[in-house]
Amino acid sequence: MLQQLSGVNIILFIAAGIQTVLILFIFAKRQIMRFTLRSREGPHIPIGHDTKKSFKKEINRKIQVIPRIQYEPHLDGYIHRINSTCKPASHFHRLKVVNDIKLLEFQIVQHENFYKRHPNENIRGFLISTLSTTLHSNGQHIIHKFCDLYEHARHDPSEFKNEEYEIFSKLLVKLVDAYV
Structure with missing residues (x-):
């Protein structure tokens, strides 16, 4: 070949x-x-x-x-400088939700001398461990709905509307009333 x-x-x-x-x-x-x-x-x-x-x-x-490094800010001063006409309004509501959570945690720590929640600690677990004894039978449901709205405001990219903030505020008032 x-x-x-x-x-x-x-x-x-x-x-x-x-x-x-x-x-x-x-x-x-x-x-x-x-x-x-x-x-x-x-x-x-x-x-x-x-x-x-x-x-x-x-x-x-x-x-x-x-x-x-993790930090959850206190937004009191910042929210007072911004007025509610900021565009988009969902950012303003998100800021108020984060601030309301911080105020709730502060009240819990002041009232019962509980430990302060670390920024990477789950808010749901913190609230259940501190508030479940003071709430009535559907307290777990209120805490879960409250935390779901918080997570939506804090982490979900979809719009956080005024109606959702109103629901969040009502649940916050229920938690504060049940706790105090």
């Missing part, structure tokens, strides 16, 4: 094989590099590349702390 192929055909066949292997090698190397760069956390260039080791450790320590 080799006698039938000329020398030029053999060289072209070998060159095509080498070219195929080379293209596959380059493709595989690029895919491996792409996956390793994607799997790393942070930027592709190390932070603090040309700095001292102690400074690099301090930078990394501060970067690792960032996900644990």
Whole structure:
């Protein structure tokens, strides 16, 4: 069979094989590099590349702390500066909901000397543990509806309307009346 192929055909066949292997090698190397760069956390260039080791450790320590920072603001002063005509109005109602939750927590802590809720602690669990003994039979239902409206105002991207805020306010009054 080799006698039938000329020398030029053999060289072209070998060159095509080498070219195929080379293209596959380059493709595989690029895919491996792409996956390793994607799997790393942070930027592709190390932070603090040309700095001292102690400074690099301090930078990394501060970067690792960032996900644990949580803060729930007190919005009293901010709400008083804004009037209710801000557009869209749902943002104003959302601000009032967050502020009302903080005021409820403050009343609970002041009245019964309970511990203060940590920002990453679930509001539903906090209210059930503190208010369930003082509420009557449908108290659990009130707490769950109240917390659902709070989560809608705080985290749901859909609009939070005035009607929903009115329902939230009525439930807040029920919780405060049952507690005090």
